[in-house]
Amino acid sequence: MSEPVMGATEVIRPDKETFLAEENPFESMMERFDDAAKLLELDPGLYKVLRTPEKQIIVAVPILRDSGEVEVYTGYRVLYNTSRGPAKGGIRFDSAVTLEEVKALAAWMTWKCAVVNIPFGGAKGGVVCDPNEMTLAELERVTRRYTSGIIDTLGPDSDVPAPDVNTNERVMAWIMDTYSMHKRHTVTAVVTGKPVVMGGSLGRREATGRGCMLVTRQALARLGLAMTDARVAVQGFGNVGSVAADLMAKEGARILAVSDKTGAYFNAKGLDIPDLLAWTAERRHLRGYPKAETITNEELLTLDCDVLVPAALENVITKKNAVKVRAKVICEGANGPTTALADDILESQGVFVIPDILANAGGVTVSYFEWVQDRGGYFWDEETVNRRLESIMTRSFDEVADWSDRYKVNMRIAAYMVAIDRVATMHKLRGMYA
Ligand code: GLU
Numbered sequence: 235m236s237e238p239v240m241g242a243t244e245v246i247r248p249d250k251e252t253f254l255a256e257e258n259p260f261e262s263m264m265e266r267f268d269d270a271a272k273l274l275e276l277d278p279g280l281y282k283v284l285r286t287p288e289k290q291i292i293v294a295v296p297i298l299r300d301s302g303e304v305e306v307y308t309g310y311r312v313l314y315n316t317s318r319g320p321a322k323g324g325i326r327f328d329s330a331v332t333l334e335e336v337k338a339l340a341a342w343m344t345w346k347c348a349v350v351n352i353p354f355g356g357a358k359g360g361v362v363c364d365p366n367e368m369t370l371a372e373l374e375r376v377t378r379r380y381t382s383g384i385i386d387t388l389g390p391d392s393d394v395p396a397p398d399v400n401t402n403e404r405v406m407a408w409i410m411d412t413y414s415m416h417k418r419h420t421v422t423a424v425v426t427g428k429p430v431v432m433g434g435s436l437g438r439r440e441a442t443g444r445g446c447m448l449v450t451r452q453a454l455a456r457l458g459l460a461m462t463d464a465r466v467a468v469q470g471f472g473n474v475g476s477v478a479a480d481l482m483a484k485e486g487a488r489i490l491a492v493s494d495k496t497g498a499y500f501n502a503k504g505l506d507i508p509d510l511l512a513w514t515a516e517r518r519h520l521r522g523y524p525k526a527e528t529i530t531n532e533e534l535l536t537l538d539c540d541v542l543v544p545a546a547l548e549n550v551i552t553k554k555n556a557v558k559v560r561a562k563v564i565c566e567g568a569n570g571p572t573t574a575l576a577d578d579i580l581e582s583q584g585v586f587v588i589p590d591i592l593a594n595a596g597g598v599t600v601s602y603f604e605w606v607q608d609r610g611g612y613f614w615d616e617e618t619v620n621r622r623l624e625s626i627m628t629r630s631f632d633e634v635a636d637w638s639d640r641y642k643v644n645m646r647i648a649a650y651m652v653a654i655d656r657v658a659t660m661h662k663l664r665g666m667y668a
Pocket residue numbers: 322323324325394395396397398426569594595597598599601
């Protein structure tokens with residue numbers, strides 16, 4: 235690491251201000267990667283290797299609609315880097331999925347698994363489709379056909395999917411079954427985030443939100459604040475946002491606002507999260523919730539609060555609204571909610587950002603526990619899962635915070651440094667097979 239910064243890290247990029255692709259997730263990821271690689275004085279050869287996805291698969295997903303018509307969707311699976319272990323990462327079903335996005339998300343998974351130091355590489359998959367327009371039977375056919383399209387990469391030792399946007403434990407059960415039918419025996423460890431009765435882990439559903447709560451508590455402590463006094467705004471009331479809100483409220487925080495696709499809901503006295511959970515369990519959306527005022531999504535993001543949890547999609551905090559953010563801490567429950575340009579603005583305002591690759595790593599950490607339990611055929615109780623999750627999340631936060639202090643960089647760059655250093659070390663030890 236004593237060598238001077240070399241060619242590979244001197245990438246010529248458009249000036250940040252004129253950079254038009256602020257919202258290109260792969261470029262956004264690469265900007266942070268470059269900053270961290272430069273500080274690490276990463277070897278130029280390794281720099282080239284780590285900037286490049288190992289494998290990118292594009293498959294046609296033809297299915298019969300219930301009407302008898304044929305529809306053909308496009309599916310992707312990107313294995314970004316597998317030097318530390320089997321590729322790991324979710325599958326999303328969404329009409330906005332692109333290969334660029336899947337590549338970025340696969341890279342993020344690589345860094346995320348390395349930040350929490352679990353023995354996985356990174357992958358991501360996606361099918362360009364709108365599951366809200368499909369019947370359950372059509373969704374099953376899409377899932378099974380996509381699974382058979384990518385089946386050569388799948389396997390407990392090679393590539394292990396999990397839920398992501400618009401996929402859930404039911405979808406994971408179909409993937410597990412399709413893979414197992416091809417293998418002629420049941421292989422539970424091929425996916426994580428499965429129903430508990432078929433080899434899923436207790437605590438997996440809540441794991442991402444729980445991880446968010448744990449690292450937020452540490453971030454607040456670092457700033458001399460307590461969760462009991464914290465006022466919180468949560469964007470997104472899905473699996474991540476709703477659990478994070480619930481657990482933070484249980485720790486004594488006041489949840490001022492939450493949102494979903496139907497709008498944002500605010501109560502200055504604090505929302506009753508169990509009541510909201512009961513409301514959404516019945517209706518699947520927040521619309522019409524009576525014990526709150528409605529505000530805009532933009533108002534939620536710029537609310538006067540201590541903690542902001544963006545737990546929906548990418549690119550919600552951009553150079554347009556970053557200057558208006560008033561939270562002291564941002565806990566990135568989603569992947570990629572803050573653009574690289576917004577990062578600079580938030581840093582100049584002194585906002586403490588817990589980056590996605592650390593903040594939402596609780597999900598993949600308990601996926602790791604699920605994979606271990608499936609392979610061992612021995613299942614842990616929920617208390618054990620939660621205790622081990624807490625130990626990994628708190629240790630990882632402390633490690634990133636140490637790097638942040640040592641190199642005088644923000645938590646995002648520090649997290650990338652920890653991750654790239656770990657992946658690079660593995661490449662160096664393994665050497666180049668050529
Ligand atoms: N999709 C989740 C993520 O982005 C979980 C991935 C996993 O558990 O493999 O972290």
